[in-house]
Amino acid sequence: MSTIRTRYGVSKQKGRAVLRPALRAGMIVMALVGLVLVSQGLWIHAKAMVAQVLLDRAFTRSVATGQPVKPWSWADTWPVARLEFPRIGETSIALHGASGQALAFGPGHVDRSAEAGDNGTAVYAAHRDTHFAFLKDVQVGDAVRITRRDGKVFTYQVTVTSVVRWDQSGIDTNAAGKNLVLATCWPFDAATSGPMRYLVKARMLE
Template sequence: MFSLKTIENKYAGGALKLLLIILPIIGTLLIGQGLYIKAKASLAQVLLENAWQETIDTGQTTKAWSWADTFPVAAIEIPGRGDGRIIALDGSSGEALAFAPGHLHNTAEPGQIGTAIYAAHRDTHFAFLKDAIKGDAVEITDRKGTIHRYQVDNLRIAPWDQSGIITNLNDKRVALVTCWPFEAKTPGPLRYIVEGILIE
């Protein structure tokens, strides 16, 4: 005859077995999701690099994939920081920023008077900004293939709605913007801003 204690042990053992099956599955899914995001960003840069090269070669706007709602507009690099050049997309919509930095609409083009503003995620494309220092060169290549070299002259943290970036200056400037702090796992109100002035 089964006692109450035997029944409780039976159900507790079953719950433990179920838990031992479910936990590894959840862990695998979470790790897989993180790897998927990194892989998507890397693959997107390969496709964007091809579309960017075609844009420069032909002078025609080229989308990286047919259903994209944006297209490559510039290449960004801080020599010695990050993994080389990164292709930037037109606009800063959620879709654009999922794949690459975005060039904010109504801001200057590279080499033009005003401030060209580019935004990207802190854990993918602009992760290297945490190592940027004053004096670094920022190279922005435009759609004609011309390289515009800026020198970093300001690094700061500001609320997202009080960035202090002035776009209608007589200077030719660039601002690279990402979320801050870099190690955070959730969105926050602060932005890390790397600014530079055109030197070439």
């Protein structure tokens, strides 16, 4: 009986000896995976911060020179406006067009919509989880201040927020008056894209 116990004990120790390296290797792999994920997150965050600095610098140069200034040499877009939300302390640099590259770095001014301050409806779109994540905090009555690339500043007041289907937005870029629409996907906490859009509508204060 003791012999059997001894053999069992030896076998158990051998099993543990075999498992220990495997466990160590597994822990090392998990630690490395965690490090990679954290590094990627930090890199994305750092890249976004650098991009915002470059966008702000390019926009400042545009205002000073009156000419479009690309934030970096290979960009296919450029800053066209600064959007400010005084009550909640948010600011975004809006880019020309709403292409995938533009929306990766900031709100995009939708093609064929009016310029801020002009008759019609100026439309800006951005992703719900990045540059327009704060739209959920914007309230009716809030001011939205827009500085154009030519240095002119216009103030709008939010009149309504709504949730609509992308193909039933009712946005009329040629509507009478001087209007503003900020658009993003909805709901804000969704992990996948869907057909619904969150709209913030405003009218310019004369």
